[in-house]
Amino acid sequence: MPKNALYAQSGGVTAVINASAWGVIEAVRGHPAHFGSCLAARNGLLGVLGEELLDLEEEDPLTLAALRHTPGGAFGSCRYDLGTLEEHRAQYERLVEVFHAHDIGYFFYNGGGGSMDTAHKVAQIGREMGYPITSVGVPKTIDNDLGCTDTSPGFGSAAKFIATVVREASLDVESAHTSSTQVFIMEVMGRHAGWLAAAAALAQEYDGRPPMLILFPEVPFDQAAFLHQLQMAIDTHGYCVVVASEGLKTPDGSLFAVAETSDVYAHIQLGGVAPRLAELIRQEAGYKLHWSVVDYVQRAARHLASRVDVEQAYAVGRAAVEGVVAGEHSFMPVIRRDSSRPYRWSVDHAPLDRVASIERGLPTRFISPDGYGITAACRAYLRPLIEGEDFPPFEGGLPCYPRLRGVLRPQRCPPMSFSDL
């Protein structure tokens, strides 16, 4: 009797993570000799520990297929750090208990770097605890900072949205700069890596077009130099569009703006770079300005997904399953770039432990010498990732994102309290 497969989502979700889910589900169902049912955990690893497992047989097939165009995490996601086996053995025992009760032999964990570490730890259960489980990672992150892969599903769509709205808002600012707003600041996500900030440069039709200044986390913020650049841009164009990463740092390495400091991964919640820059510019230079913080909007904007990104998200989901069928384990499917012009890509595999240990920043050679823009090499890298549209169906003027019924399988394990773990 083939074992069941369990799919779960983790970390900050993206506009296309559900396309990966659909890739996994569809591929699992395509191999009935290899897999039993395909289940999904509610809220990622929390749902596994809490034995909240969704029975996907109860879902309308059309709703499942619509996962391909539905943003957010349809099964629920979580931020939960699985401790080490040595120090948190109870967590692992609970996982084995739940896996065993539901005859789960395959675990597909869809997330970013931290989640790949979790998937790697789950893979240890087989070796260390004698319960046979094949654990595989499925990549996602809008930050594009996952190692071993040319890009991460979720990034291309966020990049496309950012470049689009920067282009649009810039036309707005340009329209009335002679008598109204002269400086527009847009803050984008990207905790440690400037990939999303870099993507804003794709809005430029040619040199000198907005955004004029990009502030990367990789380039320490020099206030005097920035104000000088701003002045020069306004002298030249009459206005200035600035894109700033939430991860912008001061020369001493601390964050330019910090909102809050609590998070299980010890991540610092950022936000507020744009209003702080606005305050600085207002005080030091006195320009009339507007600022925008798009926040979750940029990572949820499925209405403007990149077709390439959707296809890659779906492909890594499928590839995770196909790799397992081919006998592999403890890997994450990665995107390999075979050619930039024309853009050609394929799916390769990387070992989970290697992926989990790498965080990929924007390389120096992708940042222009003045530190406020991107190089031709960066542009050549980014451009294919936002290619193509994949509009969701619309109904009544709004995108149609059907919801799963979310039927839980009957619980078979004793109830558990998280405080016991």
Added chain:
Amino acid sequence: MPKNALYAQSGGVTAVINASAWGVIEAVRGHPAHFGSCLAARNGLLGVLGEELLDLEEEDPLTLAALRHTPGGAFGSCRYDLGTLEEHRAQYERLVEVFHAHDIGYFFYNGGGGSMDTAHKVAQIGREMGYPITSVGVPKTIDNDLGCTDTSPGFGSAAKFIATVVREASLDVESAHTSSTQVFIMEVMGRHAGWLAAAAALAQEYDGRPPMLILFPEVPFDQAAFLHQLQMAIDTHGYCVVVASEGLKTPDGSLFAVAETSDVYAHIQLGGVAPRLAELIRQEAGYKLHWSVVDYVQRAARHLASRVDVEQAYAVGRAAVEGVVAGEHSFMPVIRRDSSRPYRWSVDHAPLDRVASIERGLPTRFISPDGYGITAACRAYLRPLIEGEDFPPFEGGLPCYPRLRGVLRPQRCPPMSFSDL
């Protein structure tokens, strides 16, 4: 010899104001017996006073036709308040000088309430100064606060964008609320009227779906009541999505958040309601939260325009010209709703002086009794306005917004300094 027509844009631009421009230009060109050339002022009234008039014969016809799908103000806009004829006669004399030098007999001013007042003042030139000029307004505003019209071009597209991204971001928040963000606040524009905030409610699939709480400028902000409602929403749903208008007011009538106070119309520049609400919630309730201020992005988002809105923007441009051909003057074309289900509309006319004197807030009967949502009547009003998509062409993954060449006609008047006016 027919006189030339002059088109100009004013105030905050929208995703579809250029569709109105194209409506005017195309219609003027369709009546060669009535009009000479169609010119456009650079930067609205400032360009008229400064004699910066664009020769549209120099533009590629394809670029002109692309105005239909290009956001921002392609000719440049302005915030400039024309004084009264009694007190600022020099301004009016300069207008006559420029009109006369370029044989302009028709003035089409595309803007909001303040601009309709300007168009009305320009219309006085004929009566008071003996220079024959027909002045007509063309409506636009994302705020939807223009009087005498069922809706204003620009609103429907901003409303559609807001409802879409609130729906998308809400799916994101919902995904991980058990272990991450519980409160998401999105700030929307709407200086004095809650129309755009109300539009966010269209994101709701049915009762109880996000956004759970909407904060209107029309409803004084009661901190304790709000925190109570927030708590109830989190108790019920586990998370809460809040949409707040930039024009939110405290019970004493002052603005909840004020950024700056300089503007020629004496408008107060708003912004920062979301981070201030976030700070309040953090201090008083301690929830983990995220906030977003989309700012200009919402009014420039042509990539997601409402088809109805684009058609209406184009139609009011055409109707302004057709009305003139039929012998009318000093009017603004307005949208009349002939039926809500099915939605049917037509274009009517309203006198400029009446339009300029009315500012239309969200009626009380459109706000739900608890003050945090909209009524069925409001939903029935809003729904048709976001109907249909009208995606711009994309190239290389981004919307294609061609630029005008912007060739100025040779100046024929003596140079002028604004300080003389």
